[in-house]
Amino acid sequence: MTSRDTAGQRSETVRRANLSTILHELHLNAPLSRSQLVARTGLTRSAIRGLVGELTAGGLVIEERRSSPGTPGRPSPLSRPRDDRYVVLALEIAVDSLAVAMVGLGGSVLEHVRVDRARGHLDADSLAGDLARMAAPLLARRAERSTVIGIGLSMVGVVRASDGMIRSAPNLGWQDVPLADIVSRRLRLDVPVSVANDADLGALAEHRRGAAVGVDNLLYVAGEVGVGGGVIVDGRPLAGAGGYAGEIGHVPVNPAGAECRCGSRGCWETEVGERALLRRAGRRPTAGRAAVDDVLAAAGDGSPRELEALAATGEWMGIGLAGLVNIFNPSLIVLGSIFGRMYPFVSAQVEAVLGRTAMRAPREMARVLPAALGSDAPLLGAAELAFEPLLVDPAGWLAPRPALVRIAGA
Amino acid sequence: MTSRDTAGQRSETVRRANLSTILHELHLNAPLSRSQLVARTGLTRSAIRGLVGELTAGGLVIEERRSSPGTPGRPSPLSRPRDDRYVVLALEIAVDSLAVAMVGLGGSVLEHVRVDRARGHLDADSLAGDLARMAAPLLARRAERSTVIGIGLSMVGVVRASDGMIRSAPNLGWQDVPLADIVSRRLRLDVPVSVANDADLGALAEHRRGAAVGVDNLLYVAGEVGVGGGVIVDGRPLAGAGGYAGEIGHVPVNPAGAECRCGSRGCWETEVGERALLRRAGRRPTAGRAAVDDVLAAAGDGSPRELEALAATGEWMGIGLAGLVNIFNPSLIVLGSIFGRMYPFVSAQVEAVLGRTAMRAPREMARVLPAALGSDAPLLGAAELAFEPLLVDPAGWLAPRPALVRIAGA
DNA sequence: AGCGTTTGGTCAAGAGGAACACAAACCCGC
DNA sequence: GCGGGTTTGTGTTCCTCTTGACCAAACGCT
Numbered sequence: 025m026t027s028r029d030t031a032g033q034r035s036e037t038v039r040r041a042n043l044s045t046i047l048h049e050l051h052l053n054a055p056l057s058r059s060q061l062v063a064r065t066g067l068t069r070s071a072i073r074g075l076v077g078e079l080t081a082g083g084l085v086i087e088e089r090r091s092s093p094g095t096p097g098r099p100s101p102l103s104r105p106r107d108d109r110y111v112v113l114a115l116e117i118a119v120d121s122l123a124v125a126m127v128g129l130g131g132s133v134l135e136h137v138r139v140d141r142a143r144g145h146l147d148a149d150s151l152a153g154d155l156a157r158m159a160a161p162l163l164a165r166r167a168e169r170s171t172v173i174g175i176g177l178s179m180v181g182v183v184r185a186s187d188g189m190i191r192s193a194p195n196l197g198w199q200d201v202p203l204a205d206i207v208s209r210r211l212r213l214d215v216p217v218s219v220a221n222d223a224d225l226g227a228l229a230e231h232r233r234g235a236a237v238g239v240d241n242l243l244y245v246a247g248e249v250g251v252g253g254g255v256i257v258d259g260r261p262l263a264g265a266g267g268y269a270g271e272i273g274h275v276p277v278n279p280a281g282a283e284c285r286c287g288s289r290g291c292w293e294t295e296v297g298e299r300a301l302l303r304r305a306g307r308r309p310t311a312g313r314a315a316v317d318d319v320l321a322a323a324g325d326g327s328p329r330e331l332e333a334l335a336a337t338g339e340w341m342g343i344g345l346a347g348l349v350n351i352f353n354p355s356l357i358v359l360g361s362i363f364g365r366m367y368p369f370v371s372a373q374v375e376a377v378l379g380r381t382a383m384r385a386p387r388e389m390a391r392v393l394p395a396a397l398g399s400d401a402p403l404l405g406a407a408e409l410a411f412e413p414l415l416v417d418p419a420g421w422l423a424p425r426p427a428l429v430r431i432a433g434a
Numbered sequence: 435m436t437s438r439d440t441a442g443q444r445s446e447t448v449r450r451a452n453l454s455t456i457l458h459e460l461h462l463n464a465p466l467s468r469s470q471l472v473a474r475t476g477l478t479r480s481a482i483r484g485l486v487g488e489l490t491a492g493g494l495v496i497e498e499r500r501s502s503p504g505t506p507g508r509p510s511p512l513s514r515p516r517d518d519r520y521v522v523l524a525l526e527i528a529v530d531s532l533a534v535a536m537v538g539l540g541g542s543v544l545e546h547v548r549v550d551r552a553r554g555h556l557d558a559d560s561l562a563g564d565l566a567r568m569a570a571p572l573l574a575r576r577a578e579r580s581t582v583i584g585i586g587l588s589m590v591g592v593v594r595a596s597d598g599m600i601r602s603a604p605n606l607g608w609q610d611v612p613l614a615d616i617v618s619r620r621l622r623l624d625v626p627v628s629v630a631n632d633a634d635l636g637a638l639a640e641h642r643r644g645a646a647v648g649v650d651n652l653l654y655v656a657g658e659v660g661v662g663g664g665v666i667v668d669g670r671p672l673a674g675a676g677g678y679a680g681e682i683g684h685v686p687v688n689p690a691g692a693e694c695r696c697g698s699r700g701c702w703e704t705e706v707g708e709r710a711l712l713r714r715a716g717r718r719p720t721a722g723r724a725a726v727d728d729v730l731a732a733a734g735d736g737s738p739r740e741l742e743a744l745a746a747t748g749e750w751m752g753i754g755l756a757g758l759v760n761i762f763n764p765s766l767i768v769l770g771s772i773f774g775r776m777y778p779f780v781s782a783q784v785e786a787v788l789g790r791t792a793m794r795a796p797r798e799m800a801r802v803l804p805a806a807l808g809s810d811a812p813l814l815g816a817a818e819l820a821f822e823p824l825l826v827d828p829a830g831w832l833a834p835r836p837a838l839v840r841i842a843g844a
Numbered sequence: 845a846g847c848g849t850t851t852g853g854t855c856a857a858g859a860g861g862a863a864c865a866c867a868a869a870c871c872c873g874c
Numbered sequence: 875g876c877g878g879g880t881t882t883g884t885g886t887t888c889c890t891c892t893t894g895a896c897c898a899a900a901c902g903c904t
Contacts, residue, residue: 032861033860033861034860034861034862035859035860035861035862036861038860057851058851058852059850059851062851069851069852069853070852070853070854070855073852073853095849095850096848096849096850097848097849097850097851098849098850098851098852099850099851100850100851100852101852
């Protein structure tokens with residue numbers, strides 16, 4: 025509604041929008057024939073021809089003859105984005121690991137490295153150095169063939185969207201760390217560095233290439249120690265005024281609850297986070313990922329203590345999700361990371377609590393599914409984030425065509 | 435991000451968008467001179483001339499000479515939307531009252547009636563009849579001058595956006611009542627009837643004409659018995675998949691709390707709604723609006739019991755708002771109806787609780803303000819809702835101009 | 845091999861805003 | 875009150891971009 029992209033539109037805007045639409049379509053659904061593009065965009069064959077031709081001439085797209093047409097009529101060539109021309113570097117700072125990937129247009133993961141890291145506080149500069157060292161061989165192998173047009177970084181923490189400042193990251197003990205700048209200096213690539221919260225990027229990835237393809241209103245919930253959320257509203261990520269939106273782990277759900285790392289009390293995170301599960305299962309709350317795996321394995325073997333711990337956690341999951349269902353009215357809730365792994369054991373509780381706690385109308389349309397992309401979702405989201413400028417306005421990246429010599433006056 | 439209005443764009447789209455932008459601008463900020471429109475839209479003088487000329491010729495806008503220019507240079511004529519050509523009928527079903535208003539383009543309230551109604555259950559057909567009787571004289575007086583292009587209805591309840599079905603309305607004991615259809619039949623105007631939740635419409639009104647003008651990320655909180663919320667995200671109302679989003683009154687905040695009218699337990703509403711305040715102040719919880727006024731008056735006179743009741747309510751307001759700040763990261767929270775009236779007495783508690791409960795980053799950018807439009811906000815929002823189709827695509831409402839006779843071949 | 849069908853290729857037409865030159869209407873100072 | 879400076883309306887031409895129509899090309903099918 026209201027919306028209006030409030031700027032003066034001109035015919036140039038139209039072409040930009042159409043180029044963007046087509047590239048977006050190919051980025052997500054390649055390969056597509058020209059005639060499929062006609063059907064999807066509503067543009068005419070002439071227009072599609074011109075636009076795809078421009079993208080092809082500009083080096084963003086390749087067209088190839090379909091091998092086996094199978095249908096009557098003149099065959100339509102298939103278009104797909106070139107993944108060897110422009111690439112992005114996706115980085116991730118997670119709780120237990122660091123990851124680097126080289127991703128081509130269209131979403132193909134060309135190379136991919138993840139290394140475990142010990143939990144605990146570490147300064148930004150050394151982490152950025154680690155990422156730079158991990159990225160170096162990937163960059164070297166791509167140097168002559170491809171151009172890196174951006175860096176996307178997924179970060180476990182509260183990220184200011186405007187400049188990639190980490191306002192806080194309890195897992196690392198950070199406060200107000202200008203991570204984008206630091207990474208930019210370390211990597212020495214003269215490209216923009218976009219930083220965003222890991223759950224927000226997980227939501228973006230699941231929306232574009234995961235369990236929520238085609239779903240325009242969804243809630244992605246993920247977390248290990250901390251619990252975060254990403255929300256897609258009408259197909260767009262919910263950012264809020266500063267980019268901090270989606271901190272669902274710190275919604276107060278239990279005033280009689282435990283103190284939270286954030287300084288508050290009774291946050292959802294204190295009831296559904298990894299530590300709560302471990303505590304309920306009789307493990308040391310800070311025992312980490314291996315202990316969680318142990319709990320899940322024991323539950324899989326039918327051990328009552330662990331099953332009860334999971335059930336209790338599932339109750340609290342249901343309570344928190346009920347509030348979020350009432351707030352956002354999503355058509356899908358995607359459970360990532362620890363919640364996805366817990367899901368088989370807690371789905372009954374979650375559904376039951378949702379049934380009696382959420383309001384009828386929004387509840388009836390909210391499905392719950394485990395994530396499809398696994399632990400790489402934030403990393404893939406970071407790649408999508410880095411590609412965004414290209415997808416929004418491809419014109420700026422079209423390779424220059426042989427200059428038209430224009431004779432003045434003639 | 436991503437967004438893309440995914441359709442094929444053409445030059446016609448451009449004109450539509452520009453007409454819409456200008457009419458929107460005038461609707462919200464009239465009067466504006468042509469040169470101000472140039473500055474605001476980025477379009478050229480030629481384009482503005484053509485577009486404003488088309489709107490003027492079509493009867494949507496009037497241009498008039500500015501009386502006292504005061505500035506050097508050729509004076510620019512002032513444009514304003516005509517409020518006598520196209521009007522909408524705004525209706526409201528509130529807890530304690532019914533309201534009807536005739537509103538012209540540009541937002542001028544031409545006529546306005548509100549009548550008290552007793553709380554309690556009443557069927558939709560008789561309420562719709564009441565509204566129709568209230569609207570009749572307004573319609574009669576406007577009949578020859580103006581055209582009613584739509585009906586907007588604000589409703590205390592959970593409303594399905596697609597068809598104006600009331601999924602539930604605890605105040606009236608309704609479930610699944612097709613209110614849009616019923617009102618449409620009663621009013622016998624052959625125009626679309628748009629129904630939406632009162633808090634969602636309050637948010638829209640405060641965003642466009644109230645305390646939140648120019649603020650693109652805001653949370654509006656209002657309620658009497660029930661507590662509702664409306665959210666504006668990036669300038670657009672948050673609807674969710676079915677239009678049910680924003681039911682913040684039913685977010686669980688206290689698992690040890692009281693049972694809620696919605697069937698759940700410990701909803702925010704049970705701690706910050708009218709009944710909670712009355713209970714804490716030693717009044718009968720169902721005593722209604724007059725009792726609330728009494729409590730506020732006593733508090734204004736310094737009565738400790740009422741001040742304590744307000745303080746306790748303020749604590750819970752802070753807790754709920756903290757969660758919402760973490761979720762939405764709004765730059766403004768607008769407190770409407772009972773919360774606006776309570777605000778002077780609870781601001782200290784609210785701010786204190788927000789300070790220790792919400793996360794630092796989003797909290798720092800969230801102001802809290804009482805609403806500016808008072809109890810008419812939902813009614814004004816309903817008018818805005820009904821005008822929306824006209825504002826989005828004015829071309830369809832332009833009065834036909836003398837047909838251009840085109841001689842074929844010549 | 846011939847026919848129907850689907851799609852590509854090309855070009856004129858139509859729509860819409862930008863850019864530019866010029867005229868009009870205001871303020872100001874003398 | 876008259877001329878200069880300034881701002882803005884007016885009209886024309888130019889440029890961009892999509893549409894639509896017509897023909898050719900490439901496929902399956904009989």
